[in-house]
Amino acid sequence: MQVGYRSIARLAVVQFPGSNCDMDCVWAINSLLGLKAKLVWHKETKLSDFDGVVLPGGFSYGDYLRPGAIARFSPIMDAVRDFAEEGKPVLGICNGFQILCEAGLLPGALVRNRSLRFVCDRVWLKVENKKTIFTSRFGEVDVIRLPIAHGDGCYYADEATLGQLEKEGRVVFRYVNRDGVADVASNPNGSCNNIAGILNEKGNVLGLMPHPERAVFENLGLTYGRLIFNSIVDYFLSDEYRWS
Amino acid sequence: MKVHVEVKPKSGVLDPQGNAVLEAMRHFGLEARNCRVGKIIEFEIADGTIRREEIENKLHEVSRDLLSNPVIEDYKLQIEG
Structure with missing residues (x-):
């Protein structure tokens, strides 16, 4: 992959008909050192030029039948599936999580x-697992705040799936109050166990409802989203990735 | 051939739409329970587009993988003609 040579990793932001956070994602990612984002139309079938994939938020196909x-x-999804199986990072935000x-x-x-x-709001979230390729940068930060809109x-x-997710530390983000307590009042949508984001078994696919790409610039109020993207940068620079 | 697919939330899955409809029924003085809101998808298939013996399997595949989500929904498939 020679990420070290370019000091940059390329992220594909997949654009479905009805995606509406695609440009926000590209803008946010390209503002960060070490990452370069490019839009990929959903009719494409290859992701070989990329190191990671982002499925952005929106209302793909008007949410017809069910969201996602x-x-x-879509033709690109075969490539996304292969990508995920190869262990490469896949991040699904909002509609991307649904897909x-x-x-x-x-x-x-x-x-x-x-x-x-x-619900369009800002919510408090607890980072439940910081040993993932998407959350390694959170360090001492336990409770964060991100926008939601869904x-x-x-x-x-x-129950069995929930139990397994909890046991394996795959619940990465949970809706909490500002003190970090997961209660009914802080659950904006009724999610089981206040779940806001989960990881796949391998640890390379993260889906979350909150929007980290809307929390990258200081003048927009929140910057916790940077930590997620910067964690991905760290992963691409890690020995684990470079020698894989 | 006419195809009729009924999709509704699985029994264990909370259906907030069903609950809202139940609430509204109270305005009519009707005390009901266990209301589930689903959807019906109807379509037609022209003769000769698919081998007769494959049709049923294909329609179950479509109902399971596209028209419903087995994690949260059940479907009922009816084929006419």
């Missing part, structure tokens, strides 16, 4: 918010 249900069959669940790359599903309302963000999985 049709995007899952990853529909595609079976992450367990469970995202259903209508329990309130039936679209109508179908209620994470659902059966």
